[in-house]
Amino acid sequence: MIVRSFESAANGMLALMNMNDNTANNLANVNTIGYKKGSLRFKDVMQSAVYSQEGSIIRNMNENNYLGSLSVGSQSMQYTHDFSQGALTKTSNPYDVAIEGDGFFKIQDIDGNISYTRNGSFVVDRGYWLKTKQGEFVLDVNNRRIRMLPEDMEDETVFRDRKDIVIAENGNIEINSYNQKIPLQTIGIYDFSDKDDLFEIGDAKFVPRDIINNPEKFSIQQGMLELSNSNVIQEMINTINTSRNYESLTKVVSTNSDMLTTAVSVGRIRTA
Numbered sequence: 001m002i003v004r005s006f007e008s009a010a011n012g013m014l015a016l017m018n019m020n021d022n023t024a025n026n027l028a029n030v031n032t033i034g035y036k037k038g039s040l041r042f043k044d045v046m047q048s049a050v051y052s053q054e055g056s057i058i059r060n061m062n063e064n065n066y067l068g069s070l071s072v073g074s075q076s077m078q079y080t081h082d083f084s085q086g087a088l089t090k091t092s093n094p095y096d097v098a099i100e101g102d103g104f105f106k107i108q109d110i111d112g113n114i115s116y117t118r119n120g121s122f123v124v125d126r127g128y129w130l131k132t133k134q135g136e137f138v139l140d141v142n143n144r145r146i147r148m149l150p151e152d153m154e155d156e157t158v159f160r161d162r163k164d165i166v167i168a169e170n171g172n173i174e175i176n177s178y179n180q181k182i183p184l185q186t187i188g189i190y191d192f193s194d195k196d197d198l199f200e201i202g203d204a205k206f207v208p209r210d211i212i213n214n215p216e217k218f219s220i221q222q223g224m225l226e227l228s229n230s231n232v233i234q235e236m237i238n239t240i241n242t243s244r245n246y247e248s249l250t251k252v253v254s255t256n257s258d259m260l261t262t263a264v265s266v267g268r269i270r271t272a
Helices: 002-028 232-271
Strands: 038-044 047-051 066-071 074-081 088-090 097-101 104-108 114-117 122-124 130-132 165-167 172-177 180-186 189-192 199-202 205-207 218-222 224-226
Touching: 002 038, 002 232, 165 218
Parallel strands: 097 224
Antiparallel strands: 038 074, 047 066, 088 224, 097 218, 104 114, 104 189, 114 205, 122 130, 165 172, 172 180, 199 205
């Protein structure tokens, strides 16, 4: 019984350490645009069968006297993300865009690697390519890199300032050039059938493991950004609760250690 108590406490302490790491990561990303907070799912790692007994002897351990099972510990099973909508904040920067609803922006690094993000803090480089601040290209609905200039234009004299760039709710990009609207490309928005299978690679970017589909319920808000959905107060509360639970389990380990030491001492006296 003492050994099982040790196992249960040890499993619980390991799970709490993982939980504390997750909370620390959420706190570190409260100001990361488009960040989705992480969480841990747990499972019982051991189950001890419980049977009815007569006196102190368990007889005939079968279906007739089986009462149930007793958990003797838990461990973190799966790391998941909360993809709920983050608050939108106004920036008035025409290259900043936020997704309201489902979906992700599709981006491509210089080596051609694809990832997905909710971070719509974009910039335009000297070649007029729409990029993330980390330098990845933003892709359109046809998986092409988005260039913020008409194909037959070589410089940005077609528009007078950034305010002439208009991004519609469906992602269509237009330039208002001297009372003339010139269509460009459409920002691609992509979604996934099972978001639990998304693998985070850092900087609020994800790599999928399942089939990609196009979301139906979304709108793009120009001049706005989606903030992290990690809540500082809630994460601090999680930290406090985790610390208290960890402290309780250390006391369990200490108590069982004392009991085991006493049991060993008694055994030695009896055998002496």
